[in-house]
Amino acid sequence: MSDARPAAFAVTGLSKEFRIPHEQVHTLKERVLHPLRRPGHERLRVLDDVDFHVEQGEFFGIIGRNGSGKSTLLKCLAGIYRADAGRILVNGRVSTFIELGVGFNMDLPARDNILINATMLGLSQREARSRIDSVLEFAELHDFVDLKLKNYSSGMLVRLAFSVMIQVDADILLIDEVLAVGDAAFQQKCYDEFGRLRREGRTVILVTHEMASVQRFCDRAMLLENGRVANIGEPEPVSSHYLRLNFSHDARAAEAARARAGVAAMQGEPSETGPTAAPSGRRVLTAAGGDEVRAGDAGAEIIGGWFVDADEQQVESLEAGRRVTFNLHVRFHEDARGPVFVFMLRNSVNERAIAATTEQQLPYESYRTGEEVVVRFGFHNVLAPDQYTVSALVARPGAVDAWMDNRERFMAVAVTSSGQSGALLEIPFDVSLRRDVVETA
Ligand SMILES: Nc1ncnc2c1ncn2[C@@H]1O[C@H](COP(=O)(O)OP(=O)(O)OP(=O)(O)O)[C@@H](O)[C@H]1O
Numbered sequence: 001m002s003d004a005r006p007a008a009f010a011v012t013g014l015s016k017e018f019r020i021p022h023e024q025v026h027t028l029k030e031r032v033l034h035p036l037r038r039p040g041h042e043r044l045r046v047l048d049d050v051d052f053h054v055e056q057g058e059f060f061g062i063i064g065r066n067g068s069g070k071s072t073l074l075k076c077l078a079g080i081y082r083a084d085a086g087r088i089l090v091n092g093r094v095s096t097f098i099e100l101g102v103g104f105n106m107d108l109p110a111r112d113n114i115l116i117n118a119t120m121l122g123l124s125q126r127e128a129r130s131r132i133d134s135v136l137e138f139a140e141l142h143d144f145v146d147l148k149l150k151n152y153s154s155g156m157l158v159r160l161a162f163s164v165m166i167q168v169d170a171d172i173l174l175i176d177e178v179l180a181v182g183d184a185a186f187q188q189k190c191y192d193e194f195g196r197l198r199r200e201g202r203t204v205i206l207v208t209h210e211m212a213s214v215q216r217f218c219d220r221a222m223l224l225e226n227g228r229v230a231n232i233g234e235p236e237p238v239s240s241h242y243l244r245l246n247f248s249h250d251a252r253a254a255e256a257a258r259a260r261a262g263v264a265a266m267q268g269e270p271s272e273t274g275p276t277a278a279p280s281g282r283r284v285l286t287a288a289g290g291d292e293v294r295a296g297d298a299g300a301e302i303i304g305g306w307f308v309d310a311d312e313q314q315v316e317s318l319e320a321g322r323r324v325t326f327n328l329h330v331r332f333h334e335d336a337r338g339p340v341f342v343f344m345l346r347n348s349v350n351e352r353a354i355a356a357t358t359e360q361q362l363p364y365e366s367y368r369t370g371e372e373v374v375v376r377f378g379f380h381n382v383l384a385p386d387q388y389t390v391s392a393l394v395a396r397p398g399a400v401d402a403w404m405d406n407r408e409r410f411m412a413v414a415v416t417s418s419g420q421s422g423a424l425l426e427i428p429f430d431v432s433l434r435r436d437v438v439e440t441a
Pocket of ligand 1: 019020
């Protein structure tokens, strides 16, 4: 460690199991019919001997596939779950944004909930009262201060919870997947807050599936796999490890699905429910992770992508009216001649807003096994403010549906703007008026 300050969190040998009941006797009739049946249970080990520490002032990411134990770990750190084994040492006051509704009393209005939460998080009554306005201002909920939370929408609850968390001046913030909820404007606010927390040197532990956020904000990241620490260190290699893990898991899952189903090649769009083969009949791997749908013959791998502005600075959201470039990172797993790269953006109602291809735009190139490339798609952003998903594919030449890798909706990005016409595009236009040509009756 670089200085003598104790770590914000020091975790050693942390393990946690859940007991999952096999079967339950629900009714009196079942109990009478099966008097000797005792409900058994299975033990599910969710965290297994987890060791790590987080320095004070560090922005620390926790990543991993669904069910790898990230949220359980965060709840152990927050003291919501008791660990079965191991030690957690905490240095500082902790504020959490963990699960919607946790810590709120739905029968009370926002004002009371802010007071209760702020005092539970260590503020005096007077300090808590003095924060009510700033919490409401950040959450943009001034008009709803006396409304009971049970009448709030989930978006309003998220804004309130996030706002309380950041306004109580805690030393350590535990944040679970905040970016997956809320609208585009709220997401942008969260990003701005992350930037501020980073600049202020606050300790933040962020659970996320967004590798772009990991790379942009985190000093270090930890990858969990089946409740164990699979990697810990610099954000870039750890997030690449995560993407590789995801890819190989998706591939294995698809192969298993194919073996089970014994399905012959089908045509069409990749599906979340079954294996798909390219029209050429090549072996095709299909899998879904969350909203993402993935297909391809694994000849190439889309490792990830990121947006940069005109100054080549990475951006998490896209400001309307500016020039922006999408960088698509691809690795080839076999020699490839003249592949085509495609990049697409879909808006929140899944309409295709942009579809760009390198076909007939880039010279015909060959790539070697193991070679990595970054394909750049630059455009002037005339899109309306909204939440967009990014899809990309690498296809063999001549048949755009002969996918080497096709990742549908593998990233999300918000377009923000100060003004909004409500139209699909925000195209700059000129207006003028001439009176002399208007005939009056
Ligand atoms: N209260 C609980 N009781 C029983 N099992 C649980 C409980 N909470 C979580 N689990 C199980 O523990 C495992 C890890 O869950 P956890 O929510 O920690 O994973 P995660 O990495 O946060 O996943 P995701 O990315 O989907 O949010 C999962 O198999 C989940 O079903």
